[in-house]
Amino acid sequence: MTTPDHRTRTPGRSARRRYGHAVLTAGLAALFLGSLGNAPVSHASGTPAPPTAAECPPRLASTARCWTGQDDNGAPWTMAVPADWNGSLVVHAHGGPDLGDTSDPERSTGDLERFAVMVEEGYAWAGSAYRRGGYGTRMAAADTENVRRLFTEHFGRPGRTYLHGQSWGGNVAAKTAETYGTKPGAYDGVLLTNGVLGGGSRGYDHRVDLRVVYQYYCRNHPRPTEPQYPLWKGLRAGSTLTSAGLRARLDECTGLTSAPADRTALQQRNLDDILAVTRIPERSLEAHLRFATFTFRDLVTSRLDGRNPFGNQGVRYTGSHDDKALNAGVERFAPDPTARRDLSWDSDLTGKVSLPVLTLHAIDDPTAFVEHESAYRATLHGAGRAGNLVQTFTKESEHSGLSDAEYATSLAALDTWARSGRAPTPRTVAASCPAFDATYGTGCFYDPGHHPAPYASRVRPRPGGLGWPAMTAAQERAWSRIDGVGIAP
Secondary structure, eight states: OOOOHHHHTSTTHHHHHHHHHHHHHHHHHHHHHHHTTOOOOOOOTTOOEEEEEEOOOGGGTTTEEEEEEEOTTSOEEEEEEETTOOSOEEEEEOOSOOOSSSOOTHHHHHHHHHTHHHHHTTOEEEEEOOSSSSOOHHHHHHHHHHHHHHHHHHHOOOSOEEEEEEEHHHHHHHHHHHHHTTSTTSOSEEEEEEEOOSOHHHHTHHHHHHHHHHHHHHOOTTOTTSOOOOGGGSSOTTOOOOHHHHHHHHHHHHOTTSOGGGSOHHHHHHHHHHHHHHTOOGGGHHHHHHIIIIIHHIIIIIISTTOOOOOOTTOOOOSSSOHHHHHHHSOOOOOOHHHHHHHHHHHOOOOOOOSOEEEEEETTOSSSOTTHHHHHHHHHHHTTOGGGEEEEEESOOOSSOOOHHHHHHHHHHHHHHHHHOOOOOHHHHHHHHHHHHHHHOSOOOBOTTOOOOOGGGTSOOOTTOSSSOSSOHHHHHHHHTSTTOSOOO
């Protein structure tokens, strides 16, 4: 594959390539010989699995070698090293969180295929599927750090190591950078794409609002004939409701899957009111309601021992056909202080990051609203680390994937920043994209002049919720001394 000129002009590339070949040859020989004749085996949680040669995704089949394994905590992982390795590594944090007690190894192998452009750009790649499903940001950060350490053990220390996370993985990668980024030589920079960067204590407030506003209008989740429960639970423990069943209830109330002409007047009014009040796009309404149902249940019931981390007291809802009735009738609740503390400690960001951080975010992301970037900017500003952050935005409208040319551009910009100490600007990043698009042909959609509105303009703040960071470094230190704080791995 022909690489864009920007990468071939990177200072010291020949020396790094020789280094990469030397480490690669030794590492591959040891791993490949150790895995010959060994069929993949299933390992119990907590039993480490040695690297096993694996098929690479079709896109990388002729240009890289891949391995799978399992760390000491039972977290499956996937690694890839291109034949033309530049000596540096991307450590990837996947999004979600996926639900269930067990981990899905396909999560890391699937993300390797999804972000194959990074390997095509010459970087080795390592990603963990995490030790279990369900919520746990610090757990995922620990597993992400573990896969970096394992790569170093097998291949030697890379020339540079960059963290990458998308969606909830952005939260995980940002937490990894804060928690492990001060280790000498561990990481050299961070790339966060479409990241959920508001943290858990505030980043899901729009879904709390959706859960109560939906029930006010629809009254079918739960139905009056079903066992009742406080809505902050998402769904009662033991419920057999499925995603398909939830979709049917949503459609029953709003006609979401029907053409507008086929909806009843009441369905259309319900839909209009829910969308207007919550500020959630119609195309992602079902996905947000699923999260406010099933992920809330996982978080509250399985991770916080039934305690409530959410609240909506003091929030005034507007935009409906009758705001007075809505505010009088919507369910209200206050968080359990210990539950909110544990969620905050697990997932909120202090902004105390000492690495270069580059973000890339679709302006019309329907899932992780672009205003998360405002929250993150305010977080680093509040911690006195705003100089470590450069944010870029694109005129795209999808959450799960962006242009390959933009991923390649972002990695090159971050690499240059880490090596030179000179931060790029949104305009210089955008200007370098066409060279990469000449290879990938996926388009460059940067908007260098975009500045997202404050987070509170999109998600209604709770009392005291306007200041950032949501968790200060002092709070983190104090809470760290509490036995059992946070969410158990």
